[in-house]
Amino acid sequence: MASPDYINQRVSDVTAELIAHGLPLTTPAGPLAIDPNGWLIHNPAIDRTSPAWCTAVRMLADHHHTPLVDQIPTADALLKDRGIRGLATLHRNLAGGAPIDYRFTRCPYCQGLGEDPTEPSCAELGCRVPADISDHPHGCPVCRGANCEPEYYAEQQMNQVEQLLADALTTRTPPRRTVLRSLLRRR
Numbered sequence: 525m526a527s528p529d530y531i532n533q534r535v536s537d538v539t540a541e542l543i544a545h546g547l548p549l550t551t552p553a554g555p556l557a558i559d560p561n562g563w564l565i566h567n568p569a570i571d572r573t574s575p576a577w578c579t580a581v582r583m584l585a586d587h588h589h590t591p592l593v594d595q596i597p598t599a600d601a602l603l604k605d606r607g608i609r610g611l612a613t614l615h616r617n618l619a620g621g622a623p624i625d626y627r628f629t630r631c632p633y634c635q636g637l638g639e640d641p642t643e644p645s646c647a648e649l650g651c652r653v654p655a656d657i658s659d660h661p662h663g664c665p666v667c668r669g670a671n672c673e674p675e676y677y678a679e680q681q682m683n684q685v686e687q688l689l690a691d692a693l694t695t696r697t698p699p700r701r702t703v704l705r706s707l708l709r710r711r
């Protein structure tokens with residue numbers, strides 16, 4: 525399946541870096557284990573050529589200003605524990621822990637386009653209405669399909685605030701006639 529160019533580029537850059545350091549592109553699945561609380565620990569195989577893994581390792585290296593190879597254990601752990609949704613958690617953590625509004629912040633996975641960059645088929649996602657009938661987009665699992673258009677949304681918010689202010693002023697200041705009538709009534 526063809527992915528967008530920015531994803532192909534990201535994956536090939538990361539893959540080249542791993543190969544240059546003689547590092548494996550996949551880690552084998554570990555045996556199932558039981559933790560002290562009796563929970564089953566699943567150790568899935570990690571594909572270091574997946575768009576999600578490559579995005580995670582790139583985000584970590586860029587944020588911490590380290591060589592990419594230094595972030596491999598963290599990216600492995602993140603994808604193993606959280607899967608692709610781990611990218612949203614990572615993004616929030618790197619931004620200081622506050623929730624991220626993807627209308628204003630570019631999604632690191634889909635570049636703010638709002639669509640799943642791996643372009644999964646309807647069959648893979650189990651869509652009820654297949655895309656070849658309705659041609660629906662498959663939303664990005666990280667930003668949940670938000671469109672990153674800060675200027676558009678900023679203007680929309682300004683208009684909302686202005687409307688709220690206008691509403692508040694009209695309810696506070698009664699029309700003149702009402703004031704006059706209540707003054708007359710007082711006599």
Ligand SMILES: [Zn+2]
Nearest residue numbers: 646651654655
């Ligand atoms: Zn679909």
Ligand SMILES: [Zn+2]
Nearest residue numbers: 631634664667
């Ligand atoms: Zn996204």
